[in-house]
Amino acid sequence: MKLITAVVKPHRLDEIKEALQAFGVHGLTVTEASGYGRQRGHTEVYRGAEYTVDLVPKIRIEVLVEDGDAEQLIEVVVKAARTGKIGDGKVWSVPVDTAVRVRTGERGPDAL
Amino acid sequence: MNGADTAFVLISAALVMLMTPGLAFFYGGMVRVKSALNMLIMSFISLGIVSLLWVLYGYSLAFGDDIGGGLLGNFDHIGLKGINAETLTGGNEGIPVYAFALFQLMFAVLTPALMSGALADRVKFTAWALFIALWVTVVYFPVAHWVWQADGWLFKLEVIDFAGGTAVHINAGIGALAAVLVVGKRIGFKKDPMRPHSLPLVVLGAALLWFGWFGFNAGSALAANGTAAMMAFNTQIATGAAMLGWLIYERIRHGAFTTLGAASGAVAGLVAITPSGAHVNPFGALLIGVVAGAACSWAVSLKYKLGYDDSLDVVGVHLVGGVIGTLLVGVLAIDGVGGASQLGKQAIGAFSVMGYSFVASWILAKIVDVTIGFRASEDDETSGVDMAFHAESAYDFSAVGGSPSGRSSAAGTDKDLGAAARNKKVDV
Numbered sequence: 001m002k003l004i005t006a007v008v009k010p011h012r013l014d015e016i017k018e019a020l021q022a023f024g025v026h027g028l029t030v031t032e033a034s035g036y037g038r039q040r041g042h043t044e045v046y047r048g049a050e051y052t053v054d055l056v057p058k059i060r061i062e063v064l065v066e067d068g069d070a071e072q073l074i075e076v077v078v079k080a081a082r083t084g085k086i087g088d089g090k091v092w093s094v095p096v097d098t099a100v101r102v103r104t105g106e107r108g109p110d111a112l
Numbered sequence: 113m114n115g116a117d118t119a120f121v122l123i124s125a126a127l128v129m130l131m132t133p134g135l136a137f138f139y140g141g142m143v144r145v146k147s148a149l150n151m152l153i154m155s156f157i158s159l160g161i162v163s164l165l166w167v168l169y170g171y172s173l174a175f176g177d178d179i180g181g182g183l184l185g186n187f188d189h190i191g192l193k194g195i196n197a198e199t200l201t202g203g204n205e206g207i208p209v210y211a212f213a214l215f216q217l218m219f220a221v222l223t224p225a226l227m228s229g230a231l232a233d234r235v236k237f238t239a240w241a242l243f244i245a246l247w248v249t250v251v252y253f254p255v256a257h258w259v260w261q262a263d264g265w266l267f268k269l270e271v272i273d274f275a276g277g278t279a280v281h282i283n284a285g286i287g288a289l290a291a292v293l294v295v296g297k298r299i300g301f302k303k304d305p306m307r308p309h310s311l312p313l314v315v316l317g318a319a320l321l322w323f324g325w326f327g328f329n330a331g332s333a334l335a336a337n338g339t340a341a342m343m344a345f346n347t348q349i350a351t352g353a354a355m356l357g358w359l360i361y362e363r364i365r366h367g368a369f370t371t372l373g374a375a376s377g378a379v380a381g382l383v384a385i386t387p388s389g390a391h392v393n394p395f396g397a398l399l400i401g402v403v404a405g406a407a408c409s410w411a412v413s414l415k416y417k418l419g420y421d422d423s424l425d426v427v428g429v430h431l432v433g434g435v436i437g438t439l440l441v442g443v444l445a446i447d448g449v450g451g452a453s454q455l456g457k458q459a460i461g462a463f464s465v466m467g468y469s470f471v472a473s474w475i476l477a478k479i480v481d482v483t484i485g486f487r488a489s490e491d492d493e494t495s496g497v498d499m500a501f502h503a504e505s506a507y508d509f510s511a512v513g514g515s516p517s518g519r520s521s522a523a524g525t526d527k528d529l530g531a532a533a534r535n536k537k538v539d540v
Contacts, residue, residue, distance in 0.1 A: 044307065045366045047376060047412045047425060051305040 001096040001109065002070040006061040007033060008081040008089035013059055019080035023073060025063055026112065033060040039087040058089060064099055066109050114205040120336035121211045127327025128218035130320055132159055132225050138317025138375070139229045141310040142424050146496025147233040148309060148506035154228035154240055161244050162221045167191060170220060171213050173253040175261055182265030184254050202334055215331060216256070222328075223252050223280045229424030230288035234298050234493050237501040239486045243291070246476045251287060251469050255279050259461070271461035272445060272454070274343065275332035277387025277438040278465040285431025286466045288422065290473035295486050297421035299493055306423075311371050318375035322351060325382045329389055339390050346389035347382065350401030354381020357405025365409075373409065376429060380408035383433030388441030396444040404436045431466075438462045 008016065013030065020028060034055040041054040065073050070093050077091050101111040136155035143151045162170065169190050176185030189195060192213065200206030224244045231240070258264040259271070259279040266278070273279060300306070308314060329347045333340035358377025359369045384404030385397055392400065412428035415421065422428065439462065442455030480486050487493075492500035499505060 045362075045368055045370060046308060046372055047370075048362070048366055048409070049413075049416070050366070051307055053305070053307075 001099060001112070002065055002067055002093045003096045004063045004065060004070065004073055004077065004091065004093045006077045006081060006089065006091040007035065007058050008061065008077075008091075009083065009087065010057055010059045012081045012083070013061070016061060016077055016080040019076050020063065020073075023076050025065070025073070027063075029062045031060045031062075033058045037087065037090065056087065064096060064112055066112065113200055114207060114335070117202075117204065117335040117337075118207045118211050120340065121207050121215050121331060121334055124327035124331025125211070125215040125218055127324045128215065128222065128331065129159075129324075131218070131324035131328060132156065132222050134317050134320025134324055135222065135225055136317070137313050138321060138379070139232070139424050141313025141315075141317060142229070142308040142372075143232045144306060144496075145309045145506060147498055149502055149504055150237065150497040151228065151232055153237070153502065154231075155225035157241060158221045158225040158244055161241060162224065162248050163217060165245060165248060166213075166217045166220055170248065170253050171216070173249075174220070174256040175213070175216065178257075178261065178263035182258060182261075182263050182268060185257050185261060204335055204337075207334065212334065215334075216260075219276060219280060219328070220248055220252055220256065223276075223284050224248055224287075226280070226284035226430055227288040227291060227426060230292050230422045230426040231295055232298070232423035233497060234488055235295060235486055235497075236484070236488050237497070239480050239484055242484065243476060243480050243486070246480070247287060247473060250476060251283065251472050252279070255283050255465055255469065258465075266461050266464070269457055269460065270454075271457050272391055272441050272449070273387045273438065273461060274390040275329045275386045277383070277434045277441075278461050281383045281386060281430040281434030282438065282462055282465050283469045285427050285429075285434055286470045287473035288426035289420065289431065290470050291477040291486075292420050292422050292427075294474060294477035294481055297419075298423060299490065301421045302416060308372060311375075314372060314375050318378050322378055322382060325351075325386075329382075329386060333390065343389045346392060346394060346397035347385050349394050350385035350389065350397040350404070351378050351381035353398045353401030354378060354384065354405030354408075357381075357402040358409040359405075361406040361409040376412070376425070377405040377409065380404045380429050380433045383430055384437035384440070386437060387434070388437045388444070391441050391445040391447070391449065393446055396440075396446070399444065400437055400440050403440065404433045407436055408432050435462055 006016065034057050036054055036056055041052055041056055044051045044053055063073065074091055074093060082088055098107060099111045100107050132155055136152040139155060140148050140152040169187065171192060172187050172189035173185045176187065176189050179186045195209045197208060197210065199209045201209045201212050224247050228240070256279050258266045259273050261267060325347060326344050330340040330344035333343060355374050355377040358373050358380060362373045363369050381401040381404055384400050388400055389397060408429050411432040412425040414428060438458050439455065442458035443450050445454060477486060488497055488500060
C-alpha cells in the first residue's frame with residue numbers, strides 16, 4: 001500500500017475530491033495546513049504597517065491506495081490540483097506497512 | 113419641562129452608551145487572539161467603574177457649582193444629593209437633571225475606555241481598573257467642568273467644543289500617550305507580526321460607534337432642535353468624507369484600499385466633527401472630514417518613527433483628529449465667529465487640555481506603576497493576558513484540547529469522579 005499526500009491550494013479541494021471519487025477512491029482525510037514553498041508568502045498592510053506573512057493557507061489531503069493504483073492516482077490528483085500558477089503545491093507517496101479497519105479488524109488492502 | 117427635549121436626550125444617552133461596547137469590538141478585533149477578551153473588557157469595565165464614581169462624586173465634580181476659577185465643581189451633589197425627578201436644567205423649559213446626568217455619564221464612561229487601545233496586550237487588569245478610577249477623577253471630571261459647565265474657564269473663554277473634541281478626544285489621546293510612555297512597548301513591537309485577529313469585529317465596532325455617535329454629537333445640543341439636526345447631518349458628511357480621505361491616502365501610499373482603513377477613517381472623521389459639527393456648514397464638515405481622514409492615516413505611522421507603542425493608534429486617531437477638528441472650527445465656523453481670534457481660543461483650549469492631561473496622566477500612570485505595577489509579567493504577556501487575568505479564551509479552536517473535565521480536575525474539584533466517568537460526561 002501507499003499513502004498519497006497532497007498539499008495543495010485550498011480552492012482546488014472540490015475538484016480533487018470529485019476526481020478521486022471518479023477514480024474510485026472510497027475515503028480520504030483532509031486537514032487545513034499552512035506552509036510555503038518556492039513562492040514564499042505574501043505581504044499584508046494594516047494601517048500602513050507591512051507584514052510579511054510567510055505561511056500560506058493550504059490543505060493537506062491524504063489517501064491510502066493499493067500499490068498498483070498509486071502512480072495513476074498521483075496523476076489524477078496533480079491534474080485536478082494544477083492551476084499553472086506558482087504555489088500549486090506538492091504531491092508525494094510513501095510506502096505503508098499495514099492498515100486496519102477499526103470496525104471489522106480487516107487488514108491490508110481489504111481495509112481500504 | 114420640555115418633553116421632546118427630554119425624550120431626545122434620554123435616547124441619545126442610550127446611543128452613547130452603545131459606543132463603549134462598540135469601541136470594545138473596534139479595539140478587540142484589532143488585537144491578537146490571545147488578548148481579545150482583555151481588550152473587550154478594558155472598555156466594558158468602564159461602564160461599571162465610572163458609573164459608580166459618577167454617582168459618588170463624578171457628577172458633582174464635573175457639573176456642580178464652581179469652586180472658583182472655573183476649575184472644578186463642588187461637592188454639593190455627591191450621591192446626586194439635592195436632585196430629584198422634578199429638578200430641571202437648561203433653557204427652553206428645561207430637561208430633568210437625571211437625563212442630563214445620564215447623558216454626560218456616558219461620555220465619562222467612553223473617554224477612559226478610548227485610552228485602552230494604546231495599552232493593548234500588556235497591562236494588568238487590576239492596574240487598568242485603578243488607572244481608570246484615578247484618571248476620571250483627576251483628569252476627566254475637571255476637564256469636563258472646564259469645557260461644559262457654565263462657569264468652566266474654557267466655556268467662559270468661548271472655546272467651541274460642541275460634543276467633546278477637547279474634553280473627550282484630545283484628553284484621551286494625550287492621556288493614552290502619557291500612559292504608553294510609562295508602561296512601555298509590547299514585547300516584539302516592530303519585530304513580530306501583530307495582525308488584527310478579526311477585521312469583521314473591527315468593522316462591527318466602527319458601525320456601532322458611527323451609530324452611537326449621532327447621540328453623542330446631536331444629543332449634545334441637549335434639545336431636539338435645528339442645531340441637533342445640523343450636527344447629525346454634518347456628522348454623517350464628515351464621517352463619510354474621512355473614510356474616503358483615509359482610503360485615498362492609503363491607496364496612494366501603501367497600494368490598497370483596506371477594510372481596516374475604511375473603519376479607521378470613519379472613526380477619525382467622527383472624532384474631528386465632534387467639536388466642530390454644530391458650527392460649520394456641510395462643506396465645512398466635508399473639508400474637516402477629508403483632512404482628518406488623510407491626516408490621521410498619515411499620523412498612525414508616527415509611532416514607528418518615534419518609537420512609542422500606541423498599539424491601536426489612540427494618539428494617531430483621537431489626539432490628531434481631535435486637534436484637527438478643534439482648530440479647523442476656529443477657521444471654518446459660520447455665523448461670523450470663525451477667524452484668527454477664534455482660532456487662538458481654540459488653540460488655548462486644545463493645548464491647555466493637552467498640557468494638563470499629559471502631565472496628570474503621566475503622574476497617575478506612574479503612581480499605578482510604582483504601587484501595584486502597571487505592566488503584566490513577561491510570561492503573562494507572551495502567553496496572553498486573556499488566560500492570565502480572566503481565565504478565559506475568546507475562541508474555542510479545538511474541542512480536543514481544553515476539555516471541561518480536564519479543567520475542573522486541574523482546579524481540584526470533581527476528584528471523586530473517575531476519569532472515565534468525566535470523559536463520558538464530556539462526550540454527551
